[in-house]
Amino acid sequence: MTGFNTRAIHAGQEPDRVTGAVVPPLYLTTTFRQDVPGEPLGGFEYSRCANPTRSALEANLASLEGGTHAYSFASGMAAEDAFLRATLKPGDHIVLGNDAYAGTYRVIDNILVPWGVSHSCIDFTDLAHVAEVISATKPRVVRIETPTNPMMTIVDVAGVSAIAHQHGALVLVDNTFATPALQRPFELGADAIVHSTTKYLGGHSDVIGGAVVVNNDELAEKVAQIQNWLGAVSSPFDAYLTLRGIKTLGLRMGRHSSNAQTLAEALERHPAISRVLYPGLASHPLHDVARRQMSAFGGMLSLQLASGSAAARALQTRTELFILAPSLGGVESLIEYPSAMTHQSVGGTVLEVPDNLVRLSVGIENIEDLLADITQALDSLSNR
Structure with a gap:
């Protein structure tokens, strides 16, 4: 399956093997039976850890973005928070745009700064200045948003990513406005992608959700741990609604x-x-x-x-x-x-x-x- 629309409809959504249902079942369960203690059937034991409906959405998102792993959360902010927790520690620095989403800035400035993370808000359209700031601050994460909300600024993802990688920084791209239908950040050099799936992916103003997509196994393991341990996961029904929206x-x-x-x-x-x-x-x-x-x-x-x-x-x-x-x-x-x-x-x-x-x-x-x-x-x- 290589075509985008084909993957949007089919990736992660095989017909049910038991009944043949074309739309996979909605698994509204919190827990799963085990035949042998400690050996979950199909890898599912408790829905905070994993749920078949959420797993289907995550497989779909990874396919659409061209990543290796995706993780679905209860909101876009929960998704971004999980990525930041997975990658930052006290003493680290993050660089973000000077017209980034207000909710992201609020979290960084009011929660991460008191925790010991510093930040710079810069004009990403000036690559020479970007290089100066990244060289001076040695950030752990460079967060790109393009187009930006609400100033509609465009950031050269490939240009900024090249600079960030020269200095060992991870590049996170908020792809909410463009979606993978219009923009492919991994192909431009990004290390991770974040979405408010509430927006275009769900598409019908009836479900709140978020996602992190990565293309690195080590980073994936860290995000998966935060998702599992802290539990800000999307519910099965929310995952189902998001999958339904993604089809179109x-x-x-x-x-x-x-x-x-x-x-x-x-x-x-x-x-x-x-x-x-x-x-x-x-x-x-x-x-x-x-x-x-x-x-x-x-x-x-x-x-x-x-x-x-x-x-x-x-x-x-x-x-x-x-x-x-x-x-x-x-x-x-x-x-x-x-x-x-x-x-x-x-x-x-x-x-x-x-x-x-x-x-x-x-x-x-x-x-x-x-x-x-x-x-x-x-x-x-x-x-x-």
């Missing part, structure tokens, strides 16, 4: 991308907008890098309103199809105001989000309807 990932990402591209090109011309942030636009400063490492540009875009924060806030209440809500990546379109919602916690830091910025998660509705909705909302701002 390739198709959905194509539609998300085409809808977002059309919206971005149209909105660049709207007088209420000073800037559209979308890597598929030729005006994006890192469009060429995005073209090199992505097969399409995804469903996320951000707008900066020409009239400032008041207009950005007002826009949130003027749309009809775009629902005002946090999160992203579902089939329905969402709109949010990051500085007061998802990124409020980084106000006053180097990661602070502009107060005239609006983030759109572009769904898979008819593009004519989405364009009409956001256009009427923007037009209404001049009639206030």
